Amino acid sequence: MEENNKAVIILFSGDMDKVFAAFTIATGAAAAGMDTTLFCTFWGLKAIQKGNLTGTGLMGKMMGVMNRGGLKRLNPSRFSFGGAGRIMFTKMMNDKGVSPLSDLLKTMNELGVHLLGCKMSMDVMEIKREDLIDEVEDVVGVATFIKEAADSKIQLFI
Amino acid sequence: MEENNKAVIILFSGDMDKVFAAFTIATGAAAAGMDTTLFCTFWGLKAIQKGNLTGTGLMGKMMGVMNRGGLKRLNPSRFSFGGAGRIMFTKMMNDKGVSPLSDLLKTMNELGVHLLGCKMSMDVMEIKREDLIDEVEDVVGVATFIKEAADSKIQLFI
Amino acid sequence: MEENNKAVIILFSGDMDKVFAAFTIATGAAAAGMDTTLFCTFWGLKAIQKGNLTGTGLMGKMMGVMNRGGLKRLNPSRFSFGGAGRIMFTKMMNDKGVSPLSDLLKTMNELGVHLLGCKMSMDVMEIKREDLIDEVEDVVGVATFIKEAADSKIQLFI
DSSP states (O other): OOOOSEEEEEEOOOOHHHHHHHHHHHHHHHHTTOEEEEEEOGGGGGGGBOOOOOOSSHHHHHHHHHTOOSGGGOOOSSOOGGGHHHHHHHHHHHHTTOOOHHHHHHHHHHTTOEEEEEHHHHHHHTOOGGGBOTTOOEEEOHHHHHHHHHTOSEEEEO | OOOOSEEEEEEOOOOHHHHHHHHHHHHHHHHTTOEEEEEEOGGGGGGGBOOOOOOSSHHHHHHHHHTOOSGGGOOOSSOOGGGHHHHHHHHHHHHTTOOOHHHHHHHHHHTTOEEEEEHHHHHHHTOOGGGBOTTOOEEEOHHHHHHHHHTOSEEEEO | OOOOSEEEEEEOOOOHHHHHHHHHHHHHHHHTTOEEEEEEOGGGGGGGBOOOOOOSSHHHHHHHHHTOOSGGGOOOSSOOGGGHHHHHHHHHHHHTTOOOHHHHHHHHHHTTOEEEEEHHHHHHHTOOGGGBOTTOOEEEOHHHHHHHHHTOSEEEEO
16 A cells, blocks of 8 residues: 555654644645644643643642643743743744744644644543644544554654 | 555653553554554663663663663653652543553553564663563564664654 | 655754664664665754854853753763763763764764754754764755655654
């Protein structure tokens, strides 16, 4: 079976710099005409969360506070400095004319990148469909991810 | 040369959450009928170690204490809290009916996932074949990994 | 379109152990006759920097100091101990006859591995072409990376 012109990126990390890499690669792949999917799981869910507090049980709520989602709350994997790193990186990217994450999200949407949430990690972390941004196409399990990945030319775990 | 229906996952990380992702993807790929290989290297060796103390020389023994293997000793990449994070995640997964790592390991075994250890990192860290669990099929070098990966539909570095 | 006998590794991390994994896999793929590309971005640029201080603006210079490049300055992702981890790992690898990073770099060069720098992250971090080692073949954007990755048998994000 020949592979289709697809790219599948699994975004596991919620670090600002890795989310930026994932968004940039997804945008690039879609711009090159590839049918592109960004499958967000675990910490990577933060990138497609609205940013409201989440969780129903005690631990889910604790997790929701400690690990609050939303693009504006992401911190870089290095030089975090309690939030200062985020401001520094944002300013450096801005100074060089690099699109911020919110713009990349819009571009991905315009280019038809499929945003998917991982059902199992959402269950574990008590994140609901309505906690995710509207651009998310679907919430799926690992079987769907495997099917897409096996049929794609590019698969990356970020 | 056409690619075969194979999936190759290189598990480099020893973080509980990443090991969980690797085990879940490997299980999913095998359940979908793919010939699946999990190649464990560096910190990822912890996931297939028995958990005994390892090392022969001074530094190897130090490493064996600081980086002791075994599924029950893995800590999440975030919110480690000196072991409390492990208990919290395990409880959250358990509450939601998600299989623990030890069950996923059994399932992988039943589905015929090939567990491989990386010879070079085992040499460096002074981990012996008998320090690995019995389910491990073989200890191989990077050449074997490359051969399998080049012949597979899915390759992920976790 | 059939995929060519290519391997593309995106090196995002600047951690010593991950750079070691990337160099080892790239060397292995090239030794197996694959046309191999190592695309270095973000922290991964450190692996192909000369090691001089970089940056032109205030923040770029701060980044240049905090995140100084060069193979000899890389620290492992775990057990860093303010530089002691680097010495420990280097000694352990040396004791076991494993090639140091500088030797792997030479081997990659001899085997024709293409070393590429990511234009966008170099712009953001104010790293110039002349801050990179001479072995680097080109500085390219994400579009080039996508094109190569889509045409390759192995794609890994490290």
